[in-house]
Amino acid sequence: MLTIYIDDHAYQVAPGQNLLQACLGLKKDLPYFCWHPAMGSVGACRQCAMTQYQDENDTRGRMIVACMTPVAEGMRVSMDQPAETEFRDQVISALMTHHPHDCPVCAEGGECHLQDMTVMTGHHARNYKGKKTTFQNQHLGPLIKHEMNRCITCYRCVRFYQDYAGGSDLSAQASKNHVYFGRQCDGTLESEFAGNLVEVCPTGVFTDKPFGDHYSRKWDLQTAPSVCQHCSVGCNISLSERYGSVRRVTNRVNDHLNGYFLCDRGRYGFGFVNSSMRCTEIHKEGAKADWLDDQVQHTLKSVHHWVGIGSTQMSLEDNFALQQLVGAENFCIGLDEKQETLLRMHMDILAQWQMASLAEMEQADAIVILGEDVNNSAPRAALAIKQALLNNAKAQAEKLRVPAWQDAAVRQIKPHYPVPLAVFGYGSNALTKQASMHQICDDKSAAEQGFLLANLLSSLSPKPKVSKISDNVQQLAEILKSAKRPLIVTGWSANNPALLAAAANIRKSLDNSDAMLAIFPAEANIIGLGVLMQRGHLPVSELPEILSKGKRNVLILDHDSQRFQQQLGTIRGKAHHMVRLNQFDSVPEDEIELPVACFSEVSGSMVNYQGRLQSYYPASKTPGQSLAAWQWLVNIARLRNHPLGEVDNLGDLRVRIAQCIPPLPKDWLEQSEQGAVPFAMQPPRFSGRTAMLANQTVHEPKPFGEENAPYKQSMEGQLSGQSDNQPIAFSWSPGWNSNQSNHKFRDEYRTQELSSQSAQLLIEPGSQKCWFKWQPEWSKKIDPTYKILAMNKVFGSDSLSLHAIPIQQLVAPASLSVNAKLAAKLGLEAGQWVQCDDDSIPLQVVIENTVPDTTMLVYSAANQPFLLTGCDQVTPLADDKVEQYLALLEQQKAVVQEKQDAQKQRLLKRDERIPIRFIEGVS
């Protein structure tokens, strides 16, 4: 630690940081704009000016900007002297010369960093007498609203969009005081991280469009800490509610995972909770029913054998309750056969190796990606990998005595000190474009090359069936040997366990305790299911046989994917009774449908790709008759006098889980202990507490909170961030209304040592590490002429987020990518519409040379599953059919537009009258 003197007071600060960072770490109020904890310093805005003195005798000093000044032992600075306070005031005055002062109609108002900083500097009277510049705004798509006049030219947006996230369609244009941040012309922003502009922008240039359509001030939002449901990373989010509907998702800083940024699927995918398709009533054969109906009770009491099908869309608690209710031997985890194999392999690997967190991945200095399109399967992880590509430049910068947070300088050096990134696989994405080595191959040969690579690194590593080693692999072996922190990445996209085995073998063959491994499963809570699977389960392959034994009842936890619906057809006929617990209305053939709460309405936990257990809390209340799935299961258990029926609340259930799945993080259980002051989910300035329901009742309702829960949907209680043990619901601190208030709750930034994460990990890797052998079935040839590889897309491949309207607006039509050679052979042209074999989905041809020979890369949205794995023939769609299909697509677009309007009207209507049953203590 270093000693520095700020206004003659001595402070201890960590070395290696800049003065601004140090001041914020000391909880001082030093205003700034262009600096960002994750993006470093560039010194553009000059807002964080301070005065530096040579020694204690120096009384004049010289002005510095804190963000560009490294802390040094004994340094003497001031931030309260007239020179710097006046200058900081002047900076705001200058920035505000062209600002429209439209705070009342600005969506940023109330959480605007510019407002905060303006107040902080003391600037309050405008003395610029000239006219203001006006800009023309652009339509940037369904997610982001553009209002350039508010811009204060801090350059954060382009620095995030281009430098940090690698986007190319947003740039700084023009010069002097006419600098314009936008696209070349109107159009949807292409980056899947564009939503972060909303949080990165210190004022209201880029605002959240869906939120703006159904808007509330930040101070009126009730906010809950939550966890993203749309991929296996498990980014930490804050969910905000007003008048019973969820309004938006914002980033909740987690040093190990998402840091300061989310992907747009995570930010905008939550919309499914407000969907009109939500199932909120009990149904019996399609008709509205009641829990107390004889028939419903009769069915649920059925003494015949029950089989349960779990779901990745539901929490660990829900799936656990189901497993308890039906018994492990009757608990089918809800994946298909291939996925079950993958999960077994994945769990084997997790038992040996700890998966790298995103923060650790950012530290990598050599990266191998095996057959996984991380960009589309776990977008936030791809963003972390992208940051690792700066590491060698940072090391070089340090040699030149340039600190690593000098962002612009580091990026100048970057091209000359690249970090090796090797991609074995198919398709092109942001990472392949940055790859120093890109071997185009299918999943099988990617796995083979992985096995060969492991074997080159360690002769003990098993060989695959093939022996031809590519030059790339030879070269890569040398790179990995000399790397300090190599990272191996793979995942489930290709549905191929050989890739997982290969990655684990490479990891084992690296004699380096800092080497890292990361495997991304296909969906959010899969590892949670894996943990339950290890306690015993019914393999899906045995399900038909079990059902054929007659009089079997099936209990299905929420599954909304079309792929599952198609499989369900076969089960439906055979089951005696079929009971579904649904988030979304399903087909009336289902015998009983129980409405299940979404993640925004109840508490629950999920397990991410690392085995990290993370909990979410309800931002709103359950609609209609819906309940948490585990609650329904407990109720069913009570009908049948099953021991699960003794569970009283979520805490009880967690205690039961802890008895079965040790070790569970202690604080996870403590959350349900009594006595602690709950934390408030409403900010201190929440308005309308007594007025919101005044048209219905004069009683002030009791604040809502789940039984024994550590929070209350109230203004009273611990303020967010006051307790170390509890997650921050919303980031707010006096004077810091925007999310920049984060630093008030944190000691250090991500550049510092990370806190230990082992406490939150469910799976402790053992010391025994084993090799994975190449399985003969992995070498099996497929019959069809062309192998079909599945392609994922951020918007489209996740079925839950497809219920969110902004995501629906971004979903691309199905496509078939082939390389130019194959296209020529088959006579295909880019843009043409075709069909594969007898499949009915029209696919638009894309010529993409990163697709290997004799394979086709097919993308189709999750609500239109493409089931072929191979194809012999590609037939062009007849002209009239193409026309029909294009018309259909247009029609679908119009439908989405209608749905958007209808949803808005529906939610606005609801705002006028909150259902009174939402309020506890009022009947």
Added chain:
Amino acid sequence: MDKPLTANLDINNPQNLTAYQSTGGYKGFQNALKISPSDVQQQVKDAELKGRGGAGFNTGMKWSFVPMGEDAPKHKYLICNADEMEPGTFKDRMLMEGSPHLLVEGMMIAAYAIGADVAYIFLRGEYKLCAQRLQAAIDQAKEAGLLGDNIQGTGYSLKLYLHTSAGRYICGEETALINALEGKRANPRAKPPFPQVVGLFGQPTIVNNCETLCNLPGILRQGVAWYKGLSESVDTGSKIYGISGRVKKAGLWELPMGVTARQILDLAGGMQDGLTLRGWLPGGASTDFLMPEHLDIPMEYDAIGKAGSRLGTGGIIALDDQHCPVGMILNLLKFFAQESCGWCTPCRDGLPWAVEILTRIEMGQGSQDDIDTLQKLCGFMWIGKTFCALAPGAVEPLRSGMKYFADDFQQHIDHKGCPHQH
């Protein structure tokens, strides 16, 4: 006195390679090739050649920060800053139009001294004739084997390219120039790293002003002692001085370092009839005003500095008594506000603010508080507060003008108009 810069300069018909060589051209380069690069650096350091772009930093010293020897990066760059856009300054244009080979030779010497394998001339886009003549000179030198691989069997190779700028004043700032040359936005870079270590395309790079480079052939051909003997001032060598404004004969003259502004004004034939000198900017628009009583101060870096201004480019702008000082300052500030790159707040938003106030004052709509605001803006954009030197330079005529011509400002406000327009 010897005039190493202009002795053989011909604006209408510049020397071709043969003519240039016949008057001793490329001898300096040949001499340089005979000694080691570090010896060349030492000679230039000893000659105390100061950068002619305005800052006046010792050229040899600047070069010495470039990594040399075996461990040095393979590629190094030399850039000639010929983006001459300083208002009132046109000396580089004359040199390039009238003596293109002089610059080419100077660049060869500098490139050799720092071990650069590639050199660029970053030329102001509007200088079309310069471009034509420089390109011809480069082609001739290439053909004669003076440029290219293994020059004259010495093992030294150099490629020289001409780049015509798309035109921004900020490209005169060396790191902004480098960004522009890389095809990026012409914003200045943070220092450190300095371009001498991490410059163009991340490699060690030296950016020298055109006139600075033109001084090198003389030093290498005729030696340090001769060069230092050119002037009697503390600053060595000769310099192209110029004057513009309403003088009888505006123009450029090569004179020994340290002549007085009065001598230059005399060479121009004095002020036009009926006009008296009210003030002058010693070296381009981004220097502080000096007054007639300063005319006898030697035009050298320290002396002008002590008088409260900067030598800058040595291109004097004369203000006469019939011209409104407020109008002149407004005109200059408009230029600088227009040319701000938009990177840092004081420059981007401070300069247009100053322009807004000055415009109103000049139109007779100013008020007393505007003067205070202007004063504050001068402090707001001063050295140490901005990202680069553009805004502090732009403020120089404003803050000194407000000091020397305070009465004029007051008159504009009191009489609600510009006295020179009535």
